[in-house]
């Protein structure tokens with residue numbers, strides 16, 4: 001395990017994280033760095049993230065993106081992150097290639113909605129303007145914005161995320177050795 | 185008609201949105217509609233995500249389902265894994281599981297309850313309780329907790345880690361493992377793994393007990409506030425075993441009304457459709473279930489820790505049951521309805537989970553290698569139900585003669601709590617926001633109520649897509665009166 005000594009003099013790296021159409025498993029795996037989370041607090045500060053109450057992202061160094069793009073709101077959030085982040089990382093299978101939610105891509109989305117809301121409850125498909133428009137398909141994030149790094153895995157392990165993050169924090173080219181490179 | 189659900193003249197009101205909801209799992213927003221005097225006319229929790237799992241799972245081979253459905257939710261994947269596999273045990277024609285297999289599944293599940301409850305309390309919700317609902321929003325999170333309460337933060341991180349390690353040893357991976365298969369388990373626990381887990385379990389029991397005491401002590405500082413924050417009457421539902429004891433893995437359905445009187449009891453969950461019904465509303469992808477006999481207006485209920493510790497007759501481990509009795513006594517015969525009691529109940533359940541894990545690790549069966557049941561006749565349809573960390577979780581499948589899923593219906597825990605969460609935020613809005621100038625801190629009160637339910641909006645939007653939550657306050661002309669950015673920078 002990589003041990004990082006706290007270096008108060010160093011400027012903290014600012015990190016934003018978001019979950020688009022993911023299951024939150026990649027964020028959970030991020031928390032699987034366990035005690036290293038406490039070390040991380042000395043090295044980074046968080047911008048927009050499901051873990052903080054900052055709702056929109058400001059200029060930051062690294063953006064970690066979980067999940068593919070399934071609705072108009074995902075597109076907005078992703079573009080806002082790209083505009084603000086120096087380095088944008090696709091974290092996990094869903095962000096990298098759409099993942100399991102992309103199994104809906106061979107179906108007609110209108111048809112899916114009808115089957116879930118009309119056929120089963122005898123009601124209507126939710127259509128309030130507060131609900132973001134669904135996209136026809138679930139898209140990997142690199143079809144919407146430029147992506148700097150791709151980390152595979154469903155989810156990538158906590159160790160893999162720690163290795164990647166600390167490489168970025170300390171200015172190394174992020175790299176996963178084979179035992180950490182998983183696709184499941 | 186639910187009070188504050190639908191404003192009469194939305195066009196004339198100002199909209200305020202809390203979007204996205206933060207420190208919860210999944211995507212959602214809350215919208216508020218207000219008139220010029222700041223009176224609130226409408227409050228809604230929207231689940232804005234749609235995934236379509238129930239549809240695209242059709243056509244997939246049934247044995248694949250317990251692994252794929254986990255991707256509904258990375259926080260409680262084990263719950264989906266086990267609910268699905270319980271249904272597939274029946275579909276594949278397996279009889280009762282050998283004791284080792286069932287105990288390994290239980291171990292995995294109680295590990296999951298422990299890690300998920302630790303996550304909700306320590307990583308997500310406790311900053312509100314320990315740093316203040318309206319404290320500096322840049323520090324009101326796990327980082328602020330690490331800085332101001334390092335010992336509590338460390339215990340939270342290690343409790344979650346322990347639960348994750350239980351899951352890893354029983355399913356092969358911390359998130360989205362593969363331990364349970366139709367008919368049993370695919371992996372035995374080795375003596376070395378058992379010993380490793382046993383080494384730390386007493387520490388985990390001690391820390392969860394301390395956490396229960398911490399929340400009880402917080403309650404004593406402002407009992408009126410804790411009793412009544414986000415309070416509203418509702419029915420409650422949960423699984424209990426034949427003795428009426430709390431059981432997260434298996435049991436019959438029990439529902440009690442707001443006074444604690446029985447609505448139904450020991451209902452075989454394979455007949456859930458005879459007691460429950462779901463309704464859709466235009467403004468959320470999350471459906472609204474209710475108890476069929478009582479109808480949509482009166483039949484909604486809540487599930488999860490606060491419902492469970494009050495629907496069961498007792499908790500079958502001593503430390504947790506003692507703590508349960510202490511908490512329930514505060515109601516003096518009436519069920520507790522204050523939203524913040526969820527945290528107290530959740531930590532009692534975490535303590536219970538730790539006690540059960542210890543007992544399972546001490547059970548010689550846990551190291552057995554007889555992991556598969558005997559196979560009998562295939563069935564075309566089955567229901568699997570489990571008490572997930574957030575409440576009762578239903579998986580219902582039909583499988584055709586080619587082993588392909590032909591029908592899937594899921595009622596996830598958070599969906600069961602849909603109406604209750606809406607009522608909780610309406611109660612908070614009435615008491616704390618109505619007629620006031622809305623500050624960031626006041627808006628956070630709404631989120632505090634939502635966090636108490638520990639909603640998992642990822643699961644709840646299994647239908648297709650994803651759920652953002654946002655709070656909007658709109659005036660009587662449907663106009664955005666004053667936009668409160670609630671920790672957001674105004675869009676350029």
Ligand code: SF4
Nearest residue numbers: 022023025092093094
């Ligand atoms: S990659 Fe896997 S773990 Fe990550 S969000 Fe997608 S389904 Fe969840």
